Amino acid sequence: MRSWTIFVSHSLVLSITTTPSHPFTPPAIPLRHNNYGTKSFPLQSSKNAPQDDVPAVYPLSQRKALLIQEASRLDPSIAKDGKGSYSPIGWSNRLGAALTPAAPDIYTADRPFYWNKIDVGCRMTVVRLSNNDLVVHSPIGLDPPLLEALNKLNGNVVHVISPNYEHVKYAKSWGEHFTTASMWGCPGLMEREPQVRWTGEIEYHARPVGYAEWSGVQNHEIEVERDDKTWDRNELQPLHIDVEVNPFTGRPFFNEVIFYHPRSKTLLVTDLYWNYPRGDGVTNAQVTDEIGVDVDDFGVWELAPSVGEIPLGSRAWKVGMDKLFRPFYNNFMIKSEQRDKFQQIARFVTCGDSSGGWEVETIIPAHGDIVRGKELCRKVLERHFNIRCDDDCRGSLGHTLSEGKDNADSSYLEPHYTSKTTLEWLQKMALSYKLEKGEDLLEVLLRESSNGHVSTMRDSTHLKDHLLQLAKVCAQSHLPIASHDFLRDPTGMAIYNYGNRAFLDGFGYEWDEFVELPSKKCVETEAEVEERQMLLDAVKEDAAKACDGTSSGGIQELTAKYDNLIRVRKDRRKILLKGVNLWNVYNLSSDMDLDSARNDIKNGDMKAIGQAVWIKEVEYLV
Known part of the structure; x- marks a missing residue:
């Protein structure tokens, strides 16, 4: 693990990102105001055209056309040849231009960047403020074509930002060339890089306007002194990622500050997020692979064409970042006592809406596709x-149904395991288990588990809330636990809505894809689909018979254990399930409902809304 960390740090020291900014404002073209802010997109005007002919929101085709028009203004070769004149095209500069318009008032300078002969890519971003000042984010190497392109933006470079410890290589040369520009670093960077002509640092714990109200954190907890020589913080909002530590040094590794441009709803990141392309070079195809949805908004298009096969070294780099560094960062570089804060920051960045938070519509990473x-x-x-x-x-993290309870231990869980929705469902699972099996689900899991950590949780004085304790035990148990519901599909098809860590690991899925997966996907052949459905139907019917008194055995016997069920993982490997405990889930909310629920089931007035399972043992067959 140590060698991998060194490998990453060396590469990121070299990969620098910068983004020039300026409005799409060719001087000869009249401008109109639009929903993107003042003087953003140039529009051809006609004295006979009505004033309301500018749409409230530009359609996708027009947004693309305006970006292409501006790109052609900056580099006429784009209009002539369909590519820029700066460099050959490649995955790290798909257009081959010195400067590319990316969003209203946002431009990027995309470049190859080589570490040990491997192109790891880099991107600088330029933001044009409403007063025409240009803010350069994560500066790249200066050269005459870039300076010429910046001059076409009709503004002055007033601020240059090095947003983390790794993206600072070219700061010195920018400070020497733009002698009147203010040079800003992330917290702690001035001491690390004294050769740069610094103006100051973005303050520790920097938070944007509205963060305190959105998060519920008291203002005095995040109020910090700001340098009054910085730009208007309402136009370009900083947020310090102040929760990380290098486990080998005990100090921050990146100490990154990310930024949000509200007018264009653009997020600027350097190393907190990356988006390296798929091996075939198709723009944003990797997003389709990872998210499972088609990229219908700026996938492959004129300013970001496909570029053919990605070099082997760059493909290997992507694997290392995605499969090794990302889990290492999330699990080891986010300090355990700061995980609540990190999740809070992540939600502010990701989940914003009209009530607060950042409403991101464009992500510009330093590395990979926009x-x-x-x-x-x-x-x-x-x-x-x-x-x-x-x-x-x-x-x-761990905000639960029981306000005021001590839930600090839930910070060691992924947030989906202690969300309000999950806790409500687990409560229904537990009550239904008691209804059909006659036992407390939490006690059963603690008894059956051979995991020492889970078994000791029974006596933890920190777990005052029984439901939260159930959530923790379910999530952390070595016994695979999962459930599906019948509520989200019009035909009543069962779709998974819960899988603990052991179940997800055993079946090879991530949470996000699993909770949208029809549960019939766990079998392969039509015969297996039919066999599985018969089993699930039998469990529902047997429960009704037991409540009706027409079954010869109790519910415990009827829904007890099934052995030797063959299922299939995501990678199509076969697995054998032993000791399968399956039960129905009903819409129950308290123990008081159990007697009336039995009568309702007997009379046919209550139907199962889902089913759940815990499994004693999973064995790989092939």
């Missing part, structure tokens, strides 16, 4: 941060 589209951006960030915006949780 992501556009409100819903797509949300899904991408949910997956990257391992959160779900549907969960009713703004503050600390």
Whole structure:
């Protein structure tokens, strides 16, 4: 693990990102105001055209056309040849341009960046403020074509930001060239890089306007002194990721500050998020693979064409970042005592709406493809941060149904395991288990589990809330536990809505994809689908018979244990389930409902809304 950390840090020291900004404002073209803010997109005007001919929201085709028009103004070769004149095209500069318009008042300078002969890519971003000042984010190497392109933005470079410890290589040269520009670093960067002509640092614990109200954190907890020489913080909002630590040094590794541009609803990140392309070079195809939805908003298009096969080294780099570094960062570089705060930050960035938070519609990472589209951006960030915006949780991780309870231990769980929705469902699972099996589900799991950590949780004085304790035991148990409901599909098809860590690991799924998966996907052949459905139907029928008194055995016997069920993982490997405990889930909310529920089931007035299972043992067959 140590060698991997060094490998990543060396590469990121070299990969620098910058983004130039300026409005799409060719001087010869009249401008109109639009929903993106003042003087953003140039529109051809006609003295005979009515004043209301500008749409409230530009359709996708027109947004693309305006970006293409501005790109052609900056580099006429784009209009002539369909590509820029700056460099050959490749995955790290798909257009081959010195500067590319990315969103209203936002431009990017995309470049290859080589670490040990591997192109790991880098991107600078430029933001144009309403007073025409240009803010350069994560500066790249200066050269004449870039300076020429910046001059076409009709503004002055007033601020240059090095947003983390790794994206600072070119700050010195920018400070020397733009002698009147203010040079800003992330917290602690001035001491680390004294050769740069610094103006100051973005303050520790920087938070944007509205963060305190949205998160519920008291203002005095996040109030910090700000340098009055910075830009208007309402136009470009900083947020310090002040929750990480290098486990080998005990100090922050990136110490990154991310930024949000409200007018264009654009998120700027350097190393907190990346989006390296798929091996075939198709723009944002990796998003389709990871999120499971088509990229219908700026996938492959004129300013971001497909570029053919990605070099082997860059493909290997993507695997390392996605499969090794991301889990290492989330599990080891986020300090355990700061995980609540990190989840709070992630939700503010990801789940914003009209009531607060950032409403991100464009993500510009320093590394990889730009992501556009409100819903797509949300899904991408949910997956990257391992959160779900549907969960009713703004503050600390583990916000539960029981206000005021001590839930500090839940910070060691992924937020979906202690969300309000999950807790409500687990309560129904537990009550239904008691109804059909006659036992307390929590006690059964503690008794059956051979996991020492889980078994000791029974006596934890911190777990005052029984429901939260159940959530923790279910999530952390080595016994695979899952459930599906019949509520989300019009035909009543069963769709998974819960899987604990052991179940997800055993079946090879991530939470986000699993809770949208029809549960019949756990079998492969038509015969197995039919056999499985007969089993589930039998469990429902047997429960009704037991309540009716027409069954010869009790509910415990009828829904007890099934052995030697063959199921299939996501990767199509076969697994054998032994000791399968299956039961129905009813819409119950308290123990007081159990007697009346039995009568309702007997009379046919109450039907199962789902089913749940815990499994004693899983064995791989092939």
